[in-house]
């Protein structure tokens with residue numbers, strides 16, 4: 001397979017390693033990226049020199065003749081580039097979040113409603129071995145009907161959203177869209193129905209802008225960059241939480257914390273009518289408990305692979321889409337559903353009201 005790459009930064013460097021393992025015969029048809037040195041890419045000088053560069057998507061497609069496209073620019077450009085790419089009907093591997101505003105999401109939905117172009121949205125968590133095994137156990141009915149979910153995400157590298165390139169609020173539009181898009185996606189996947197209503201709260205500028213912030217959470221060189229924003233103009237959250245209602249009536253809570261330096265926790269507790277199932281990616285474990293009997297079972301699934309096996313699985317699925325017309329593990333509709341839920345959370349956190357989530361039927 002010949003892949004055309006639009007936005008060859010840090011993320012694509014990791015994905016490329018998985019293409020190299022998953023399909024030794026693949027090649028890069030060409031790259032569109034305004035950075036002549038591809039400074040963000042984690043690749044060797046030899047690899048960098050071997051890449052054919054194009055000034056536009058059109059030139060890449062006409063001259064490089066790729067079989068498929070990968071779009072891995074930063075968040076603000078995913079929608080306009082995916083809309084441009086839709087015209088060529090080539091399979092697209094699209095980075096998350098698929099959009100960073102309601103305006104973008106509505107335009108993306110309209111563009112793909114009339115397109116035959118297959119899209120895989122880059123959601124490695126739902127593709128990870130642990131999450132797929134959890135889904136299998138839920139489908140077997142081991143906890144009965146799921147009625148409640150509690151999901152947590154303690155981000156050990158949360159400082160990256162304030163001192164690294166992701167600090168730019170104008171690009172991220174906050175950490176529901178940047179981070180929770182993964183978690184709200186895997187929750188909807190596990191529950192099996194979309195999120196329909198959200199109430200959320202966030203904390204802004206209390207840790208990462210406050211001069212009392214402990215020194216080990218601060219960048220000693222440039223304490224606060226101009227483009228980090230303020231609580232008034234908008235900035236990434238120190239923490240944010242959402243109450244979730246799913247279409248089948250299941251209720252839930254999701255919490256993400258970005259100042260828990262060194263503490264890693266990401267996973268969920270699903271409460272069913274017969275028992276409870278909990279998993280955490282960092283502990284590589286799924287535990288289930290039966291309410292009626294003192295039975296606890298633990299399934300350990302260790303994975304040294306990127307995103308706990310999610311990235312190689314996505315790459316394998318994309319190859320299968322391109323070569324055999326297989327369906328995507330996470331579709332453009334899934335990408336949009338997650339964005340609409342994140343936008344509802346963002347709106348709720350700033351207005352204090354419950355917000356209904358725009359629904360996307362399959363198209």
Ligand SMILES: NC(=O)c1ccc[n+]([C@@H]2O[C@H](COP(=O)([O-])OP(=O)(O)OC[C@H]3O[C@@H](n4cnc5c(N)ncnc54)[C@H](O)[C@@H]3O)[C@@H](O)[C@H]2O)c1
Nearest residue numbers: 007008009010011032033035040072073074075095096122
């Ligand atoms: N799915 C995941 O698990 C996952 C993980 C990490 C990052 N991401 C997503 O991947 C995206 C990229 O993140 P990153 O850390 O690689 O960023 P990055 O800054 O390292 O890479 C972005 C690249 O896009 C290029 N670029 C900018 N404008 C462009 C344009 N108009 N056309 C073509 N290229 C352009 C930049 O020069 C850069 O090389 C982000 O949106 C992020 O949310 C997803």
